[in-house]
Amino acid sequence: MNDDWLSAHLDGELPAIEATELAAALAEDPRLQADYDDLSRVRAMLREGTVELPAGTIERLVAAVAADEESPESAAAAPVVSLVSRRRVPTFAAAAAAMVIIASVVGGLGGSTNLPALGDLIDQHEAAAGVIEGAPMPDELHDMDVMPMEKATSEAPPMPADYSMEHAFVRGRTLHLVYRTLDGEPVSVFRHEGDADVNDLGGGSVVSSDEADMWSAPMDNAYVAVVDGTGYVWIVISAEPHDDMMGDLMHDLPTRSASLGERLRDAADAVVEPFRL
Amino acid sequence: MTGPDPTDAAGTVPTWDEVARDHTRFMYSVAYRLAGNHSDAEDVVQESLLRVKRGLVNYTPGSLQGWLARIVTNVFLDETRRRKRRPQTALPDDPDRVIAGGPGADEALAMQSLPDHIQAALAGLQEEFRIAVILCDVAGMSYGEIADHTGVPVGTVRSRVHRGRMRLREVLS
Numbered sequence: 001m002n003d004d005w006l007s008a009h010l011d012g013e014l015p016a017i018e019a020t021e022l023a024a025a026l027a028e029d030p031r032l033q034a035d036y037d038d039l040s041r042v043r044a045m046l047r048e049g050t051v052e053l054p055a056g057t058i059e060r061l062v063a064a065v066a067a068d069e070e071s072p073e074s075a076a077a078a079p080v081v082s083l084v085s086r087r088r089v090p091t092f093a094a095a096a097a098a099m100v101i102i103a104s105v106v107g108g109l110g111g112s113t114n115l116p117a118l119g120d121l122i123d124q125h126e127a128a129a130g131v132i133e134g135a136p137m138p139d140e141l142h143d144m145d146v147m148p149m150e151k152a153t154s155e156a157p158p159m160p161a162d163y164s165m166e167h168a169f170v171r172g173r174t175l176h177l178v179y180r181t182l183d184g185e186p187v188s189v190f191r192h193e194g195d196a197d198v199n200d201l202g203g204g205s206v207v208s209s210d211e212a213d214m215w216s217a218p219m220d221n222a223y224v225a226v227v228d229g230t231g232y233v234w235i236v237i238s239a240e241p242h243d244d245m246m247g248d249l250m251h252d253l254p255t256r257s258a259s260l261g262e263r264l265r266d267a268a269d270a271v272v273e274p275f276r277l
Numbered sequence: 278m279t280g281p282d283p284t285d286a287a288g289t290v291p292t293w294d295e296v297a298r299d300h301t302r303f304m305y306s307v308a309y310r311l312a313g314n315h316s317d318a319e320d321v322v323q324e325s326l327l328r329v330k331r332g333l334v335n336y337t338p339g340s341l342q343g344w345l346a347r348i349v350t351n352v353f354l355d356e357t358r359r360r361k362r363r364p365q366t367a368l369p370d371d372p373d374r375v376i377a378g379g380p381g382a383d384e385a386l387a388m389q390s391l392p393d394h395i396q397a398a399l400a401g402l403q404e405e406f407r408i409a410v411i412l413c414d415v416a417g418m419s420y421g422e423i424a425d426h427t428g429v430p431v432g433t434v435r436s437r438v439h440r441g442r443m444r445l446r447e448v449l450s
Contacts, residue, residue, distance in 0.1 A: 004439035011413065013420045013435065038446045039439075045395060046414035046445075051306045054315070058305065061319060062297040065326040116428060117354040172428030200331050 001025060006036050010043055115196050115226070115233060116174055122222050124169075125188035125237040128178040132166050132186050144169035144176065152177060157189065157234065190235040196228045290338055293330045296345070301326065303342055304349050310411045311353045313400035324352045346416035347426045350408060357404070398448040406441035413438050 005022050008014040014022065026033045127138040147155075152168030156177050166186075167178040173193040180186055198206050198215035206215045216225040227234040291299075301322065308321040325348050336344060399407060408427065412418045413434075420438070424431045 003443075004435045007439035007442055008420075008435050011420065011438070035446075038449065039442050042395075042442050042445045042449060043414055046399075046410065047417075049395075051302075051309045053302070053305060057315075057319065058301045061305075061323050061326060062301060064323055065297075065330060117351045119355045119357075172425065172430075174428055197335060 006032075006039050007043075010036075010040055115194075115235075116190075116192060118219065118224055118226075118235070121176075121188070121190055121235055122219060122224070122237055124176055124190075125178075125186070125222065126239075128167055128169075128176070128188060129186035129239070132178065132180055141169060144171040147175070155191070157191075185238060188235075188237045190237070192233045192235065193231065194233055195231075196226060196233045198226055198228050201226060290333060290336055291341065293333055296329055296333070296341070297326060300342065300345055304345050307346050307349045307411060307415050308353065310396075310399060310415050311350065311407065313396070317356075321349060321352050321356065324356075325349045328352065340418075340422070342416060343418050343422050346412055346418060350412065350426065354408075394448050395445060398445050402441050402444055406437050406444065409434055409437035410441035410445070 001018070001021060005014055005018055009019055009022055026036055124141065124144075127141050131137060131141070147168040147170045149165065149168060152165060152175075155168075155175060156165065164180050165177060166180050167176075169176040169178075175191040177189045177191070178186060179189065198213040201215045201217075205217065206213060214225060214227045216223065218224075221239050222237050223239070225234075225236040227236075304325055305318060305322050308325070309315065309318040312318045312321055325345070328348050328351075329345065332348070399410070402410065405427075409423060412423045412426070413420070418426070420431050420434045423434045423438075427434070429437075
């Protein structure tokens with residue numbers, strides 16, 4: 001038996017056959033029973049423990065959100081940006097103005113709750129970029145399964161011929177394809193099963209066509225584009241210091257390219273083009 | 278804290294006012310256990326409430342608390358990822374973090390129902406273990422729901438929940 005059977009049994013997540021085996025083991029092994037009892041105590045403590053709030057906290061938080069949404073300022077501009085810039089306190093004790101500006105973008109990225117946290121995807125992109133450069137596999141990629149290249153190629157969208165696929169990972173509903181351009185720049189393309197409302201992402205540029213909507217924005221040292229396709233959400237990430245490059249090019253995409261694959265190519269081109277100049 | 282989710286039976290989409298009135302405390306509990314302090318928890322809840330307000334139109338009736346916990350966790354992860362890339366500020370989830378000194382008045386108030394050493398141990402867990410334990414024991418999510426949200430296999434969730442609890446158990450013993 002595995003150690004984690006103890007917790008799984010406490011949570012009612014252990015299959016019946018294994019539960020029977022565990023019950024027999026517990027009856028025969030007092031130390032195992034003691035472990036089980038300790039874990040049960042920890043679990044109960046966490047489940048029954050409550051957080052006592054300072055008086056008025058909830059009312060203050062709810063009022064702040066309600067007031068922000070109702071203000072003319074927020075109605076006229078991207079609302080997520082306005083909320084963060086007028087927060088009760090600087091978010092997470094952010095000190096620098098530049099950090100607040102970035103927070104205004106990052107802060108809007110949970111609007112489509114089907115999406116993985118985009119901060120996580122940026123970390124995965126950066127980790128994959130390090131692997132391309134020869135770094136050992138970092139923690140961000142340890143939990144991902146490596147997909148055979150042949151299968152990854154069949155799953156990939158059409159990409160420019162000068163993009164070589166270097167790695168492919170899969171975790172849950174998300175496929176992560178890592179490309180390298182001729183210039184050596186890493187580009188990550190994530191395919192996530194599901195849908196997203198790019199208009200909820202806030203803080204970036206949104207372009208729409210009959211086929212898909214696309215959102216893009218600079219985040220930290222990366223550029224991020226989110227395309228809401230049919231059944232899939234595509235996220236393209238690459239590092240690039242030209243803050244408005246992606247956003248500007250996004251506006252041309254509906255007329256420049258009709259297919260999702262071409263749009264992805266344009267998105268990737270937008271990221272790496274400055275390196276070619 | 279992890280009692281029945283009232284919207285499961287009703288199968289209706291609540292209004293934002295209803296969520297704010299009935300579930301902000303739940304969201305705060307999840308946020309506080311994740312962040313480890315009131316200031317960050319308030320930021321997480323405030324941002325989460327905004328996302329809830331915008332996301333309710335897309336909400337499919339089901340486990341409302343599970344949905345809310347996912348939003349809170351996403352907000353927390355977005356913020357901590359950003360801070361990781363800017364290490365000049367202290368991170369709540371640093372595995373080597375030492376809880377220095379006694380808790381402030383707010384923290385002491387919040388810890389009344391959870392022993393200090395458990396709360397500190399929870400804050401000191403590696404992020405993946407802490408999130409798994411909190412989603413399971415604070416948010417009341419099943420392993421399958423946690424796996425779907427975090428994008429890891431159910432077996433990994435099971436292992437993380439167990440290893441997280443074992444770390445907490447070491448503190449108790």
